[in-house]
Amino acid sequence: MKIKAxxxxxxxxxxxxxxxxxxxxxxxxxDPATGLVMEKGHPLEGKSIVGKVLVFPNGKGSTxxxxxxxQLAKNKKAPxxxxxxxxxxxxxVGAIISKxxxxxxTGQDIFEILKDGMKVEVDGDSGQITIF
Amino acid sequence: MKLTxxxxxxxxxxxxxxxxxxxxxxxxxxxxxGAEKMxxxxxxxxxxxxxxTIGQAGLEYLDDLARKGARVKIPTFLNPAGMDVxxxxxxxxxxxxxxxxxxxxxxxxxxxIMKTCTCTPxxxxxxxxxxxxxxxxxxxxxxxxxxxLGARTNREGGPSALAGAICGVTPEYGLHKDENRVxxxxxxxxxxxxxxxxxxxxxxxxxxxxKTNYPAFEGxxxxxxxxxxxxxxxxxxxxxxxxxxxxxxxxxWNIADDAQRIEITEKELKATRAEIDSKLKPNxxxxxxxxxxxxxxxxxxxxxxxxxxxxxxWVCTARKTKEDAIKKGYEKPILAxxxxxxxxxxxxxxxxxxxxxxxxxxxxxxxxxxxxxLCKQRVAFGDAEDILYR
Numbered sequence: 001m002k003i004k005a006x007x008x009x010x011x012x013x014x015x016x017x018x019x020x021x022x023x024x025x026x027x028x029x030x031d032p033a034t035g036l037v038m039e040k041g042h043p044l045e046g047k048s049i050v051g052k053v054l055v056f057p058n059g060k061g062s063t064x065x066x067x068x069x070x071q072l073a074k075n076k077k078a079p080x081x082x083x084x085x086x087x088x089x090x091x092x093v094g095a096i097i098s099k100x101x102x103x104x105x106t107g108q109d110i111f112e113i114l115k116d117g118m119k120v121e122v123d124g125d126s127g128q129i130t131i132f
Numbered sequence: 133m134k135l136t137x138x139x140x141x142x143x144x145x146x147x148x149x150x151x152x153x154x155x156x157x158x159x160x161x162x163x164x165x166g167a168e169k170m171x172x173x174x175x176x177x178x179x180x181x182x183x184x185t186i187g188q189a190g191l192e193y194l195d196d197l198a199r200k201g202a203r204v205k206i207p208t209f210l211n212p213a214g215m216d217v218x219x220x221x222x223x224x225x226x227x228x229x230x231x232x233x234x235x236x237x238x239x240x241x242x243x244x245i246m247k248t249c250t251c252t253p254x255x256x257x258x259x260x261x262x263x264x265x266x267x268x269x270x271x272x273x274x275x276x277x278x279x280x281l282g283a284r285t286n287r288e289g290g291p292s293a294l295a296g297a298i299c300g301v302t303p304e305y306g307l308h309k310d311e312n313r314v315x316x317x318x319x320x321x322x323x324x325x326x327x328x329x330x331x332x333x334x335x336x337x338x339x340x341x342x343k344t345n346y347p348a349f350e351g352x353x354x355x356x357x358x359x360x361x362x363x364x365x366x367x368x369x370x371x372x373x374x375x376x377x378x379x380x381x382x383x384x385w386n387i388a389d390d391a392q393r394i395e396i397t398e399k400e401l402k403a404t405r406a407e408i409d410s411k412l413k414p415n416x417x418x419x420x421x422x423x424x425x426x427x428x429x430x431x432x433x434x435x436x437x438x439x440x441x442x443x444x445x446w447v448c449t450a451r452k453t454k455e456d457a458i459k460k461g462y463e464k465p466i467l468a469x470x471x472x473x474x475x476x477x478x479x480x481x482x483x484x485x486x487x488x489x490x491x492x493x494x495x496x497x498x499x500x501x502x503x504x505x506l507c508k509q510r511v512a513f514g515d516a517e518d519i520l521y522r
Contacts, residue, residue: 006163008160008163008164009156009160010156027189032189063180063289063290063291064180064185064186064187064189064190066193066291067186067187067189067190067192067193068189070189070192070193070196071188071189071192074192087160087164088164089161089164089289089292090289092157092160092161092164093157093289093291093292096153096156096157096160097153097157097193097196097291
């Protein structure tokens with residue numbers, strides 16, 4: 001199954017879906033050394049985003065979050081790809097400088113269609129999500 | 133988005149990796165905000181300079197970019213850094229912090245960026261003309277640039293302003309377009325505004341009311357840039373106001389027919405001053421948020437040479453303004469009175485909390501808004517003649 005989305009950051013990658021209905025703030029929210037979510041009370045607290053197709057509504061918090069995403073990439077702890085409901089500058093900049101393929105605006109409720117653990121591919125050039 | 137041939141070449145990577153990454157950022161932001169094309173910019177101001185705000189993650193990003201050969205195409209300067217690069221040791225800035233801060237500045241320098249760290253570029257000759265497009269990032273400079281100079285900039289983030297500087301363009305949306313430069317809040321000022329702190333308090337109050345709307349003021353008579361910078365800075369801090377109008381003062385005046393209306397009287401002003409001011413005696417008084425003009429430094433020099441302040445004080449400013457102040461003979465009386473002229477940095481972005489201060493005095497609504505959270509300070513708010521002598 002294929003889902004049409006809007007391309008934001010270029011590149012193609014696949015991985016297992018990890019979803020959060022809450023926004024993610026990378027500065028203080030994700031440990032750049034391990035890729036574990038450390039924000040207290042966050043739905044993903046304690047989970048690893050490493051190599052995942054991370055699905056969440058949008059970014060939040062400090063704009064330094066973009067640079068934390070780059071640190072994750074340099075430490076090989078970044079998500080494989082990002083799907084946002086509605087992209088905002090922190091995640092957009094972070095994805096581009098970290099070379100993480102990213103799309104948004106899927107046009108349908110992405111949280112209904114995808115499930116944690118599903119294997120999907122995100123194509124940031126064509127803006128397409130493929131569910132295997 | 134429609135790109136020119138040159139923009140497309142950058143996007144395709146024909147002009148190097150740094151330009152490619154930068155153009156990709158600009159195109160993505162243009163998409164999000166509905167821009168149809170890019171617009172050329174004449175200058176850029178980069179935020180994310182203090183090591184205190186960007187940390188190791190930010191430093192690594194800048195190093196990477198510099199290593200990829202990033203070079204700016206247009207005059208580009210910086211927001212204040214975390215310390216005065218010349219007198220950081222005397223100011224008790226921790227050594228490891230200083231080392232990292234200098235690395236940040238070096239990375240910017242390698243990209244061809246002027247290491248001019250100031251939030252008031254308009255006091256050192258960087259004054260885009262009415263209608264000119266720029267990409268500035270520091271919130272008070274953005275407000276001044278749009279409102280007082282009538283030039284055009286969105287409130288950029290550090291990476292988007294840097295991407296703009298590298299490509300020489302920015303996506304055309306928001307405040308770059310006439311139709312968006314419209315006030316939706318009409319503020320009638322019914323009291324007299326006499327001092328800098330009055331403008332700071334007014335800005336703090338209106339910023340909270342305006343949130344993301346642009347206010348238009350009636351009843352403000354001052355056109356002093358020192359007053360307007362504090363008004364704009366304070367509104368940008370308590371709200372996120374990038375543009376305001378003042379009838380008879382600013383070069384533009386556009387107001388929506390259905391604008392919300394509010395009145396400000398002596399009562400609101402007094403209540404705001406009382407709310408911000410802890411009434412405590414400060415350990416340190418900081419003047420110059422946003423960075424002081426040469427005149428402001430002169431006024432402080434005169435004040436403290438007549439009567440010695442009861443606490444340590446800084447006058448924060450751009451390095452060039454400091455040099456001018458030294459030539460004018462303003463530094464000597466300030467030093468003699470236990471103060472110093474601090475360049476490149478300010479009370480908000482330097483590590484005050486690591487330097488032994490707990491209560492900081494300011495006449496700026498912006499500093500008053502940020503000092504508690506960013507520097508763990510209690511705030512003494514008032515005019516210089518009050519807070520310097522408590």
